[in-house]
Amino acid sequence: MHVKSLIEYVYAGRKRKNGEPVTAHLYGVRNILVEEGIHEESMLNTALLHDILEDTDLTLDYLALKFGDKTAKLVDLLSKDPSWNTSYCRMKSSMDEIELSWIDYPEAVTIKMADRLHNLYTIDGFKPEKQREYIQETEEMLFPIFERIYEQNNLGRLKKVIYNLLQRLRKEIQLIDERLSQTKAV
Amino acid sequence: MKIQYQDIAELLGISLQSAKVYLDLLIHHELSLAELQKLTGLNKTVVLREVRRLIKANLVNELKVGKNRNIYQGVSFLQLEEKLERDKLILQNLKKVIVPALQQSQRLGIMKYEGIEGIRKVYLEILEEAKRTGEDILAIESGIDIEVLGSTFIANYIKRRLNYNVKALIITPNTATDRQFMEENESRLTAIKLLPNFKIDSNLNVVGDLVMTFSLNPLQGTLRRDKAEARTFKSIFNKLWGI
Numbered sequence: 001m002h003v004k005s006l007i008e009y010v011y012a013g014r015k016r017k018n019g020e021p022v023t024a025h026l027y028g029v030r031n032i033l034v035e036e037g038i039h040e041e042s043m044l045n046t047a048l049l050h051d052i053l054e055d056t057d058l059t060l061d062y063l064a065l066k067f068g069d070k071t072a073k074l075v076d077l078l079s080k081d082p083s084w085n086t087s088y089c090r091m092k093s094s095m096d097e098i099e100l101s102w103i104d105y106p107e108a109v110t111i112k113m114a115d116r117l118h119n120l121y122t123i124d125g126f127k128p129e130k131q132r133e134y135i136q137e138t139e140e141m142l143f144p145i146f147e148r149i150y151e152q153n154n155l156g157r158l159k160k161v162i163y164n165l166l167q168r169l170r171k172e173i174q175l176i177d178e179r180l181s182q183t184k185a186v
Numbered sequence: 187m188k189i190q191y192q193d194i195a196e197l198l199g200i201s202l203q204s205a206k207v208y209l210d211l212l213i214h215h216e217l218s219l220a221e222l223q224k225l226t227g228l229n230k231t232v233v234l235r236e237v238r239r240l241i242k243a244n245l246v247n248e249l250k251v252g253k254n255r256n257i258y259q260g261v262s263f264l265q266l267e268e269k270l271e272r273d274k275l276i277l278q279n280l281k282k283v284i285v286p287a288l289q290q291s292q293r294l295g296i297m298k299y300e301g302i303e304g305i306r307k308v309y310l311e312i313l314e315e316a317k318r319t320g321e322d323i324l325a326i327e328s329g330i331d332i333e334v335l336g337s338t339f340i341a342n343y344i345k346r347r348l349n350y351n352v353k354a355l356i357i358t359p360n361t362a363t364d365r366q367f368m369e370e371n372e373s374r375l376t377a378i379k380l381l382p383n384f385k386i387d388s389n390l391n392v393v394g395d396l397v398m399t400f401s402l403n404p405l406q407g408t409l410r411r412d413k414a415e416a417r418t419f420k421s422i423f424n425k426l427w428g429i
Contacts, residue, residue, distance in 0.1 A: 053286075057286050081293065081295055083295060084295065085311050085314030088308075088310070092304075092307075093297035096297050
């Protein structure tokens with residue numbers, strides 16, 4: 001089964017809070033990676049599948065069966081563990097796992113960055129307060145890990161991609177900050 | 187209860203006549219077509235047809251022993267048991283593919299946290315775990331350390347805990363701060379035990395499957411979701427508490 005067929009099937013009719021189809025976000029994340037010169041199938045497939053364990057009842061073994069162990073492992077790393085009670089712990093433990101696995105799976109942090117970047121691109125649908133919280137979370141919980149991983153020496157060709165994504169994230173946050181301060185001023 | 191051919195047929199998903207042929211092959215292990223005819227009382231055409239069906243169902247093996255002579259063997263109990271084990275294994279793996287809950291139930295979780303804000307957030311995770319499980323929070327804490335969280339946070343946290351009807355049992359060293367903490371906070375849902383000569387470097391909270399520890403210098407800790415570890419810490423706590 002093709003990844004696109006699966007996501008079109010399981011997300012059929014499902015919308016994001018901004019009214020767009022959920023799949024628009026998944027394709028958005030994939031496109032960011034393509035813009036950064038990524039053509040590796042497991043990474044592009046993972047971009048399309050990165051929310052599937054959180055959003056559906058599909059299992060990791062099913063993903064491994066269909067798309068291989070590497071894609072399944074990457075999707076697992078990018079999925080927040082629902083057993084935690086608070087959103088803080090779900091996010092923190094997920095980021096800790098991504099950081100702990102960077103040697104074997106530097107692709108995970110790269111896809112996470114593309115995911116966050118696309119969420120920032122489409123943040124307009126949220127109330128200003130929610131936007132501020134999202135930016136704060138990005139700066140306090142995600143950036144330190146993105147930066148620590150970027151400092152590592154064994155990232156190969158992904159080092160440049162991570163650098164570019166960090167720049168794009170910073171730029172987007174600056175633009176949102178500016179928009180928010182203008183809203184406040186009005 | 188006496189077993190009938192019909193029961194064997196239903197169990198194996200084969201016809202009644204196949205069941206008769208199969209049972210004789212199991213009992214006598216190896217038979218020719220002529221021998222099978224005699225033992226089952228079925229005519230040659232029927233026996234041949236049923237043997238073919240049993241071969242297709244992997245219940246009978248055909249062996250050539252001469253130029254024009256075949257004999258038939260019923261698949262042994264050992265082979266059937268092996269097949270059963272294989273099927274069981276396949277079923278277990280299929281379940282893992284299909285049922286997501288099986289993957290989550292024993293999954294370990296660990297996270298690091300830093301700074302006062304991190305510690306505050308993890309206290310809230312602990313509180314939500316207590317609410318979810320209905321268990322008491324078991325804590326080994328130093329009053330001096332807890333003060334770092336700030337009086338507003340502590341007051342709000344305790345208020346929320348009381349609203350959730352969550353009880354906390356706290357073992358604490360017997361310092362002036364701890365005695366003051368005891369005087370101010372002991373209530374129906376907060377029991378405090380002062381332990382003299384009890385030195386702690388790290389504060390500990392246990393509830394449900396969670397174990398949280400943090401220290402002040404440096405201001406950091408870990409939160410683990412590990413059922414076995416939590417149970418061990420609960421046992422240690424209960425010993426100290428005198429339960």
